[in-house]
Amino acid sequence: MxxxxxxxxxAEAADSDLAVLPVGSTEQHGPHAPLGTDVETARxxxxxxVDAYGDEAVVAPAVPVGVAEEHRRFAGTLWVxxxxxxxxVRETVASLAHHGWDRVVVVxxxxxxxxxxxxxxxxxxxxxxxxxxxxxxxxxxxxxxxGHGGPVETSALLxxxxxxxxxxxxxxxxxxxEGWGEWQSGVNLAYDTAEFSENGTVGDPxxxxxxxxxxxxxxxxAALADLxxxxxxx
Numbered sequence: 001m002x003x004x005x006x007x008x009x010x011a012e013a014a015d016s017d018l019a020v021l022p023v024g025s026t027e028q029h030g031p032h033a034p035l036g037t038d039v040e041t042a043r044x045x046x047x048x049x050v051d052a053y054g055d056e057a058v059v060a061p062a063v064p065v066g067v068a069e070e071h072r073r074f075a076g077t078l079w080v081x082x083x084x085x086x087x088x089v090r091e092t093v094a095s096l097a098h099h100g101w102d103r104v105v106v107v108x109x110x111x112x113x114x115x116x117x118x119x120x121x122x123x124x125x126x127x128x129x130x131x132x133x134x135x136x137x138x139x140x141x142x143x144x145x146x147g148h149g150g151p152v153e154t155s156a157l158l159x160x161x162x163x164x165x166x167x168x169x170x171x172x173x174x175x176x177x178e179g180w181g182e183w184q185s186g187v188n189l190a191y192d193t194a195e196f197s198e199n200g201t202v203g204d205p206x207x208x209x210x211x212x213x214x215x216x217x218x219x220x221x222a223a224l225a226d227l228x229x230x231x232x233x234x
Contacts, residue, residue: 002047002059011099015056018228019101021092022046022062023117025110028074028193030149030176030201032168034161035076037153039064042109044160045137048217049107049224057228058101063088067112073194085113086120090128097130103231107224108136111148133231140223141216148180148193150203152216159213169206175199 001014024039034040043062050057068079080088093104104124106117117134124132143152149172157164175198181188182196190196 001056004061011058014058014101016058017100017103018055018057018232019060019096019104020046020050020057020107020224020228021060021089021096021104022107023066023089023109023113024062024064025066025068025079025112026064027068027071027077027079027110028149028200029153030168030172030205031199032165032172032201032205033149033154033157034163036064036163037149037157038066038109040109040161040163041153041156042107042137044156044217045109045220045224046107048221049228052221052225053228054225055228055232058096060092060096063092066110067116068110070112070191071193071200073192074200082116086116086123089117089120090124093124093130093132094128097128102130104130104132105224105227105231106132106134108134109138111136131231131234133227135224135227137220137224141219143216145203145207147176147201147203148197149201150176150205151207151212152203154205154208155210155213156216157213158208158210159217164208169208172199172201173204173206176201176203176205178203 022042024042029037071077121132177197182190
């Protein structure tokens with residue numbers, strides 16, 4: 001059940017203590033992919049995972065702004081501090097728990113959210129009346145070429161939306177970095193994406209396909225369904 005489409009009486013009738021909270025980011029993904037890429041993919045995985053799970057788990061509305069200051073030099077990128085992000089997630093989980101959905105999987109679509117989510121889910125579990133775990137969908141699939149706005153995310157978008165500007169794929173590839181960061185002695189010297197990628201893209205999105213996107217979504221949904229089952233029985 002998706003809360004954004006449900007009435008309060010629908011929510012009251014839900015027979016589950018499980019909830020899924022998608023979190024993403026509003027940030028640049030190159031000249032070809034929309035600013036809302038991480039929100040769209042997180043929401044799609046959350047919904048598909050609950051469908052695959054086959055129970056009455058609740059899907060909360062997606063959190064659209066995350067920890068993304070590394071993309072600040074590209075227009076349209078929005079960000080909040082790690083403290084603000086953690087507080088928002090924690091209080092949202094607390095409100096879910098208030099209604100009885102006190103086992104929560106936070107489905108994440110943005111790399112910058114990973115560290116703060118691990119910390120806040122631990123804090124929720126240790127100190128609040130809820131149990132929470134983070135699930136970053138691209139870490140749960142076979143995606144060694146993840147990049148940023150690269151073949152993985154572009155494939156996922158081609159499958160779940162019509163927002164990819166396919167006429168800009170060559171432009172995206174021409175200004176892309178081959179890998180994330182500027183490395184020396186095991187240290188990433190770059191704090192901002194613009195330091196190593198001309199247009200914000202990492203990886204070649206021209207190799208993306210809707211078919212691969214469908215496979216990635218199925219793989220992520222199956223992993224999320226397995227996680228929900230484990231948490232229900234834990």
